[in-house]
Amino acid sequence: MADIEPTSAPAFTCGLDATLRIIAGKWKPLIVYFLAQGPCRYGELRRAVRGVSDKMLIQQLKELEAEGIVRRTDHKEVPPRVDYTLTPLGHSLAEALAPLCVWGSDNMAAVARVLAERETWSR
Amino acid sequence: MADIEPTSAPAFTCGLDATLRIIAGKWKPLIVYFLAQGPCRYGELRRAVRGVSDKMLIQQLKELEAEGIVRRTDHKEVPPRVDYTLTPLGHSLAEALAPLCVWGSDNMAAVARVLAERETWSR
DNA sequence: CAGTATCCTAGATGATACTG
DNA sequence: CAGTATCATCTAGGATACTG
Numbered sequence: 001m002a003d004i005e006p007t008s009a010p011a012f013t014c015g016l017d018a019t020l021r022i023i024a025g026k027w028k029p030l031i032v033y034f035l036a037q038g039p040c041r042y043g044e045l046r047r048a049v050r051g052v053s054d055k056m057l058i059q060q061l062k063e064l065e066a067e068g069i070v071r072r073t074d075h076k077e078v079p080p081r082v083d084y085t086l087t088p089l090g091h092s093l094a095e096a097l098a099p100l101c102v103w104g105s106d107n108m109a110a111v112a113r114v115l116a117e118r119e120t121w122s123r
Numbered sequence: 124m125a126d127i128e129p130t131s132a133p134a135f136t137c138g139l140d141a142t143l144r145i146i147a148g149k150w151k152p153l154i155v156y157f158l159a160q161g162p163c164r165y166g167e168l169r170r171a172v173r174g175v176s177d178k179m180l181i182q183q184l185k186e187l188e189a190e191g192i193v194r195r196t197d198h199k200e201v202p203p204r205v206d207y208t209l210t211p212l213g214h215s216l217a218e219a220l221a222p223l224c225v226w227g228s229d230n231m232a233a234v235a236r237v238l239a240e241r242e243t244w245s246r
Numbered sequence: 247c248a249g250t251a252t253c254c255t256a257g258a259t260g261a262t263a264c265t266g
Numbered sequence: 267c268a269g270t271a272t273c274a275t276c277t278a279g280g281a282t283a284c285t286g
Contacts, residue, residue, distance in 0.1 A: 013153070015226065015229070016220060016224040017153060018234045019226050019234070020153070021234060025279090026278080029139055029143060033139050041247085041248090049136070050136050055249095055280075056278085058249065059278095059279095068233065077247095078247090078286090079247045080247045080248050081247075081248090092229075095222070096223050100223075102219065103138065104139055104141035105138030106215075107212065111135075111141040114145065115144060148259095176260060177269065177270085178260075178271090179260080181270085182259095201267090203267045203269080
């Protein structure tokens with residue numbers, strides 16, 4: 001069969017689909033949302049996003065940078081100092097994420113209950 | 124506030140974290156968002172959420188049902204007729220998802236470009 | 247401090263075939 | 267039509283150790 005376009009035209013089913021391809025994963029939304037509160041250094045971010053490993057954090061940051069969501073600034077100092085900021089695009093994404101944050105807060109009890117049940121039948 | 128359960132106590136870092144634990148995955152947001160446009164039958168949904176397999180669709184629907192996001196109605200007919208609706212909680216979630224949908228539409232070109240680049244360096 | 251480099255596993259996803 | 271049941275795959279994510 002013939003190869004489809006090199007660019008392949010993902011042809012998103014909708015805007016949500018497109019967004020998900022960017023922020024899918026366990027950490028990206030959290031990183032973006034935390035950075036929305038202001039620029040921050042690597043170590044700070046690492047502490048803020050609880051549970052993330054160096055490997056994952058760096059990997060996600062690089063992707064976000066390539067995606068134009070985050071900007072990395074290396075101050076070329078010793079000891080190293082690097083900070084991360086949202087680009088304007090990143091800020092707009094963070095704003096779009098805000099309602100999910102609110103929803104989670106509003107329904108935190110329900111969410112916790114659901115997760116507890118999942119534990120139950122996976123044991 | 125005090126800990127409720129000493130055992131699991133997920134202790135979300137924020138509302139966004141909580142939300143993500145519910146809708147993580149490739150399909151759930153799309154399912155919820157499509158159902159927001161009205162109740163629909165299994166087959167319809169299957170066609171709407173492009174690329175999903177029976178296995179995944181059913182699995183995600185069951186989880187969403189257990190989570191109180193979706194309601195399943197079996198009309199007990201032959202041939203089978205089953206439809207799926209959002210619960211009020213589901214609707215509120217869909218509303219929280221809407222901005223992501225808009226963001227994706229607004230930035231679809233940028234997103235497509237990013238995905239194309241990913242293809243490039245993964246080959 | 248801010249990363250790299252390996253190795254490894256669980257769980258998420260996919261393909262295919264079958265059924266009431 | 268609306269699912270189940272298996273098997274195969276894949277890759278996101280985690281553990282650990284090391285470095286400029």
